[in-house]
Structures are given as structure tokens and as C-alpha cells.
Amino acid sequence: MKLRKKRLSRSTGGDLFIFLFLTAGAVFTAAPLILIISGAFKPLDELFLFPPQFFVRNPTMQNFQDLFVLMGEAWIPMSRYLFNSLFIVVAGLGGNVILASLAAYAMSVHEFPGQKIFNEMIILSLMFAQQVVEIPNYLTMSILGWINSYASIIVPAWQVSLGLYLMKQFMDAMVDDSLIEAARIDGAGELQIYWKIVMPIIKPAWLTLIILRFQHLWQQSGERFLYSEELKPLPYALRQIMAGGIARQGVSYAVMLIMMAVPIIVFIINQSKVVETMGTSGID
Amino acid sequence: METTVNEEIDSGIIPKWKRKLRWTWREIKDSRVSYAFLAPFALFFFVFTVLPVLISIVLGFTYFNMLEFPTWVGWENYIRLFLEDDIFLIAIQNTMFFAAITGPVSYLLSFIVAWFINELQPKIRAFLTLLFYAPSISGGAFMVWRIVFSGNMYGYLNSFLIYWGIINRPIIWLQDPTYMMTVVIIVILWMSLATSFLVFIAGLQGIDQKMYEAGAIDGIRNRWQELWYITLPSMRGYLMFGAIMAITQSFAAAHRITALVGEMPSTDYAVHTIVQHLQDYGQIRFEMGYASAMAFLLFLSMVLTQKIVQRLLQKIGE
Numbered sequence: 167m168k169l170r171k172k173r174l175s176r177s178t179g180g181d182l183f184i185f186l187f188l189t190a191g192a193v194f195t196a197a198p199l200i201l202i203i204s205g206a207f208k209p210l211d212e213l214f215l216f217p218p219q220f221f222v223r224n225p226t227m228q229n230f231q232d233l234f235v236l237m238g239e240a241w242i243p244m245s246r247y248l249f250n251s252l253f254i255v256v257a258g259l260g261g262n263v264i265l266a267s268l269a270a271y272a273m274s275v276h277e278f279p280g281q282k283i284f285n286e287m288i289i290l291s292l293m294f295a296q297q298v299v300e301i302p303n304y305l306t307m308s309i310l311g312w313i314n315s316y317a318s319i320i321v322p323a324w325q326v327s328l329g330l331y332l333m334k335q336f337m338d339a340m341v342d343d344s345l346i347e348a349a350r351i352d353g354a355g356e357l358q359i360y361w362k363i364v365m366p367i368i369k370p371a372w373l374t375l376i377i378l379r380f381q382h383l384w385q386q387s388g389e390r391f392l393y394s395e396e397l398k399p400l401p402y403a404l405r406q407i408m409a410g411g412i413a414r415q416g417v418s419y420a421v422m423l424i425m426m427a428v429p430i431i432v433f434i435i436n437q438s439k440v441v442e443t444m445g446t447s448g449i450d
Numbered sequence: 451m452e453t454t455v456n457e458e459i460d461s462g463i464i465p466k467w468k469r470k471l472r473w474t475w476r477e478i479k480d481s482r483v484s485y486a487f488l489a490p491f492a493l494f495f496f497v498f499t500v501l502p503v504l505i506s507i508v509l510g511f512t513y514f515n516m517l518e519f520p521t522w523v524g525w526e527n528y529i530r531l532f533l534e535d536d537i538f539l540i541a542i543q544n545t546m547f548f549a550a551i552t553g554p555v556s557y558l559l560s561f562i563v564a565w566f567i568n569e570l571q572p573k574i575r576a577f578l579t580l581l582f583y584a585p586s587i588s589g590g591a592f593m594v595w596r597i598v599f600s601g602n603m604y605g606y607l608n609s610f611l612i613y614w615g616i617i618n619r620p621i622i623w624l625q626d627p628t629y630m631m632t633v634v635i636i637v638i639l640w641m642s643l644a645t646s647f648l649v650f651i652a653g654l655q656g657i658d659q660k661m662y663e664a665g666a667i668d669g670i671r672n673r674w675q676e677l678w679y680i681t682l683p684s685m686r687g688y689l690m691f692g693a694i695m696a697i698t699q700s701f702a703a704a705h706r707i708t709a710l711v712g713e714m715p716s717t718d719y720a721v722h723t724i725v726q727h728l729q730d731y732g733q734i735r736f737e738m739g740y741a742s743a744m745a746f747l748l749f750l751s752m753v754l755t756q757k758i759v760q761r762l763l764q765k766i767g768e
Contacts, residue, residue, distance in 0.1 A: 180673060184566045188578065191563060195582055195640065198594045201606075205594075217609040269491035278481030279474055284488070291499050292694050293752040294745070296702070297729055301516075301738060302502035325494035331694075332649065335687045340656055356483050370652045378645055381587040401589075415597075426588035430580070433587060437576060 202426070205419035206230070213415055229416035236407045236417065242396050244403065251399040254316060255383045258323030262379060263372050266329030271360045273330070274337035275346055285334075291327045300390065307391060318391035323383060329375050336371035337364060373436045381429040401425065510743035515736050527743035538744070540719045541727040544631070545701060545748075548723060551635055553700035553755075556642030557692060563643060564650035565677070579651060586644035595637045596710065599623035624711050627720035634707050634721050641706075644699070646692030653688035657681065683767035693759045701752050704729065724748050 207225040237244045312318040349359045387402040408418045512520035598606045601622035608620040665680045704725035708714045732741030
């Protein structure tokens with residue numbers, strides 16, 4: 167673990183401390199994750215060894231095969247559950263990124279009456295227990311006739327104030343006022359400035375938002391609003407399979423591995439793009 | 451049209467308040483582009499966040515069982531919370547204890563790890579970011595801790611402790627009130643490098659390197675001075691964001707706590723927090739008015755904490 171080209175203000179003792187600190191943290195963080203990966207490939211006899219083994223000795227795909235057999239026995243095809251999850255993720259995320267960044271543009275670049283109050287409302291909304299909002303929301307959904315429809319999950323995802331707050335914070339820090347002034351003088355409209363100038367600059371912000379919200383929507387089981395089996399998302403179906411007791415421990419590991427692999431892959435793809443953006447703008 | 455309004459204002463025919471009102475109205479009209487940008491988000495935000503919050507605050511002063519129309523009871527819910535509900539007082543204690551540890555520790559860890567990682571080579575940095583961030587995006591992966599802390603001798607911790615002869619019978623980690631809070635805090639800290647961690651990394655990378663070069667010329671001698679006078683002041687917005695995240699997550703981690711210990715209420719209410727108490731009344735006993743009163747108190751304590759943290763963050767770099 168070599169440090170990037172040394173600046174004047176670095177001491178060897180400090181570097182050593184950082185190295186030890188990060189190593190200890192990495193081991194603590196990685197251990198349970200390795201346990202899941204290793205568990206997903208353990209045959210049944212290894213899962214119930216005493217004392218339990220940390221690493222798998224005779225890796226097998228049995229747990230995944232069992233999982234697919236169980237999936238095949240589901241009421242409706244697994245592909246439908248998967249489609250439901252993906253649809254909720256894409257629609258919910260897309261709406262949130264666009265609506266939040268449009269609003270953040272006005273909040274960060276413009277000045278208008280009511281701005282401060284709205285900003286305060288956004289911050290306060292982050293601190294209200296979601297469990298309480300859920301119940302009045304149920305009434306709203308039934309008035310709108312959205313119970314048992316995708317809209318009940320997707321539309322509330324559009325107005326997650328975390329998205330607006332995050333976008334505004336990045337725009338405040340990264341977008342230079344003089345750049346926008348110059349674009350206005352050149353005759354660019356507000357929508358053009360938003361889409362062609364501001365959005366590319368804050369690419370790290372909306373990629374971060376995608377990473378944050380993806381895992382949340384991906385885990386939605388929709389049990390509060392969705393009743394029809396063919397509308398239910400993947401986590402619901404997988405949870406039913408995992409609920410089969412101790413005999414399904416191997417399958418449970420396989421499910422955990424699949425459910426965590428997807429957001430991690432999305433993260434890896436986005437992260438490399440974040441780094442790319444930083445690189446091209448000459449910051450790194 | 452506009453000139454006549456101006457003339458009227460200049461000549462002082464129109465009273466002051468009317469002038470002020472007209473001026474504001476004109477500003478609002480001039481800002482219609484801003485409102486157009488804001489409107490789509492604001493509309494849904496109003497329907498699905500502002501309205502429910504306002505409804506819930508009002509419900510806190512009523513008795514509402516979801517079937518009959520709410521009846522006004524004044525301060526009764528609040529009086530009941532503090533004078534009659536012993537479990538609520540336990541929940542307050544647990545919430546305060548849990549938040550006082552996980553909030554600051556997760557916040558500091560997020561920043562310190564992000565700061566340390568930021569100095570490494572891009573490839574190592576990307577790998578470590580992924581590793582440290584993985585627990586918080588892995589969804590149900592924290593349930594693996596239920597196997598680590600499982601109460602029988604096949605649980606990882608128990609079997610190792612027995613194997614090494616430290617204990618001779620398994621400890622029921624997740625049901626024994628002596629250990630539950632500690633176990634829960636460890637697991638929550640394991641997955642605490644979350645939103646703010648990622649935002650801190652992005653923020654650190656956005657700092658202009660020229661500022662450090664300028665700082666070195668201005669006589670900054672070590673990394674602590676660099677941190678205090680350059681890095682932290684240019685991260686103020688991100689730091690506030692992280693603080694709000696730490697507050698919301700540490701005051702309202704209930705669903706993870708419940709999933710971890712596997713039951714609600716937990717043994718002897720050992721990890722019963724305000725949000726769990728609120729769920730107990732709101733979603734199981736259908737006493738929405740009472741649950742709403744709790745939510746409002748929780749909200750006030752979070753806002754108060756946020757204001758204090760905001761004050762502290764203003765002292766940075768002084």
C-alpha cells in the first residue's frame with residue numbers, strides 16, 4: 167500500500183498508523199462478507215461442522231441448484247419477479263434523478279422568494295420518521311387508487327428529498343457562477359444550461375445518487391402496497407424461499423450473495439465512471 | 451403598465467405595505483422559470499412528504515384508531531407518554547444511548563476512512579472504497595451476523611469461544627439483555643460507512659489541489675493543519691450533509707435492529723428504541739394518535755441535535 171507522491175506535510179509515523187488502521191478496518195469489514203461468499207458454496211455437511219469453518223473446502227454449486235429448483239416451484243415465473251424489481255428500480259430512480267436535479271438547479275443557481283423556506287423544509291423532511299409518513303400515505307394511495315399498482319412504489323421514490331439535498335450540495339460546491347453567466351451571455355436558455363453545462367459537471371453527484379437509491383429500490387419488497395402476486399418484486403419471492411427454516415441455510419447464503427452482488431456490480435460500474443469524470447476534469 | 455406602477459410607487463400614493471406586496475409579487479413573477487424547475491419535484495414532495503407530516507403532527511393531539519374519525523384529546527398523548535408509559539422511558543434511554551454511540555462514531559469513521567483512502571493510489575482507493583462501502587449496500591447481508599451471533603453452539607462466535615475454552619456453554623447473544631445492545635451496536639457500526647462516506651470521498655476528490663500547494667507555501671507544516679485549515683473548511687457543505695445522515699440513521703435504525711434480534715419487542719425491551727415503540731402502537735395496536743405524538747417528539751430531538759451540530763461545524767477552520 168504505497169502512498170501517492172509524497173507531499174511535504176507527511177510523516178512516516180502517520181503513514182504507518184493509517185496503514186494499520188485501514189488494514190484492521192478492512193479485515194473487520196471483509197470477514198462477514200467472505201462468510202457469505204464462502205457459505206454460498208459450502209456443501210451441506212460443511213455448513214454444520216463443529217467448530218464451523220470460515221472458508222469453504224469442497225466448493226459446490228448445490229446451493230444455487232437448490233435455489234433454482236425452488237424458484238421453479240414458485241407460483242409465477244421468476245423472470246416476472248425480476249422484471250418487477252428492475253422496472254421499479256429504473257422508473258423510480260430515473261424520476262428521482264431528473265426531478266431532484268431540476269429542482270436543485272433552481273435552488274442552487276437561481277434566487278427566488280420562498281427559497282430559504284423550501285430549503286429548510288427539505289432538511290427538516292430528512293429527519294421525520296418514515297414509519298409515520300407511511301400511514302397517511304396509505305390513505306393518499308387509496309384516494310388516488312394506486313393501491314396494488316407500481317405507481318404506489320415508484321411515484322413516492324421520485325420525491326426523495328435526499329436526492330435534491332445531495333444534488334444541491336454538489337452544485338453549490340462544483341458549479342462556478344461565472345460559467346453560467348458566460349453561457350447566458352452566449353444566449354443559452356435555462357434548460358440548455360441545466361442539461362448541457364450543469365449536469366455534466368455534477369456527474370459524480372447523480373452517479374452517487376444512483377448508487378445510493380439503487381440499493382434501496384432493489385430491496386423493496388412492496389408488501390405494504392402490492393397484493394397481486396404478478397406485481398411483487400424479487401426480494402419478496404426470495405424471502406419466501408429463505409423462510410424455509412434451517413435446512414435452507416445453504417440456499418439462504420446463495421440468496422444473500424445474489425442480492426448483494428447486484429448493487430455491488432452497479433456500484434463498481436458507476437464508481438469507475440465517477441473516477442473517469444474526476445480524471446477528465448483534471449481534478450485528480 | 452410597469453412604468454405606471456413605478457410612477458405610483460415613486461409618488462408615494464400607494465401605502466408602504468402595498469408597495470412591499472407588489473414588489474414581492476413582481477419578484478415572484480420574475481422567478482417563474484425557477485418555479486417551473488422546482489414544480490415537478492415540489493408537487494410530489496408536497497403530496498407524499500409535507501402533507502403526511504402535517505397530518506401526523508395534528509394526529510398527535512387526537513385519538514385515532516384508523517377506523518373511526520379522529521377525536522381531539524389535546525395534550526393527553528404527550529402526558530401519557532411521560533407519566534404513564536414506562537416502556538417509552540426505556541425506549542428514550544435506549545435511543546439516546548444507541549444514537550450517542552453510533553451517530554458520532556459512524557460520522558467520524560466515515561470521514562476518517564474517506565480522508566485516509568483519498569491519499570492512496572487510484573486503484574487501491576477504488577478497491578478500499580468498494581470494500582468499506584459494500585456492507586451498507588448489501589441489503590440483507592447483515593443478517594449473516596445472526597449466524598455469527600447465533601445462540602446455539604453452531605453460531606460462529608459461540609463455537610470458537612467454546613473451542614478455545616473461554617466459555618463452556620453457548621451464550622444467547624441476541625436474546626440475553628446483557629449483550630443485545632453491544633451486539634446491535636457492533637453490527638450497525640459494521641455497516642455504517644454508508645451515504646456520507648461516499649459523499650465525503652466525492653467531496654475530497656473535488657478539492658482543488660492548488661489549494662494544498664498554496665497552503666504549503668503559506669506555512670502549513672503537517673497533515674493536521676492541512677486538514678483543519680484547508681480540507682475541512684472546503685468540505686463544510688458535505689460535512690453538514692453527513693451530519694444529517696448520521697443523525698437520521700442513528701435515531702431511526704429500528705428496522706435493522708428488529709431484523710437482527712429477530713423479534714419485537716425485544717427481550718426485556720433491551721434494544722427497544724422510540725421508532726420500535728412507535729411501530730408497536732402505530733402498526734400493531736392501531737393507536738395512530740399516540741404513535742404520531744412519539745414521532746413528533748423524535749423529530750424535535752433530531753432537529754435539536756442537528757442545530758447543535760450545525761453550530762459546532764461553523765467553528766471549523768477558525
